[in-house]
Amino acid sequence: xxLIALIxxxxxxxxxxxxxxxxxxxxxxxxxKTFKSFPAELFEPTRTxxxxxxxxxxxxxxxxxxxxxxxDPVWAKNVAMFFLGCVIVxxxxxxxxxxxxxxxxxxxxxxxxxxxxLVWM
Numbered sequence: 001x002x003l004i005a006l007i008x009x010x011x012x013x014x015x016x017x018x019x020x021x022x023x024x025x026x027x028x029x030x031x032x033k034t035f036k037s038f039p040a041e042l043f044e045p046t047r048t049x050x051x052x053x054x055x056x057x058x059x060x061x062x063x064x065x066x067x068x069x070x071x072d073p074v075w076a077k078n079v080a081m082f083f084l085g086c087v088i089v090x091x092x093x094x095x096x097x098x099x100x101x102x103x104x105x106x107x108x109x110x111x112x113x114x115x116x117x118l119v120w121m
Contacts, residue, residue: 001120006068008113009080012087013064015109016057023054037099060087077121084114 022030027050028043063083070076091107
């Protein structure tokens, strides 16, 4: 069962690496297809802002990956819970301010992973 928790942590980390890629490197291409409600004329002028957001998503992914590499089970669990909690807070805020889809796409997977960590790690 611990393996399920580790896989869920890894999936959330991969999702945030993907978000990093979109926001830092593909904002004016894939970003346009992903964020359809965002005005097309604003993608180019907001490249730097999106890249900054992408960097923060990278930090979340790095923390989650770090939790998978820690040998001590107590520390691994605590680090995983902290970074999953950060993703949940970011997802809640994004869901309330930017779009409800963030609640399902970002917050929910992290909440499921956190539940698995609490039960199985």
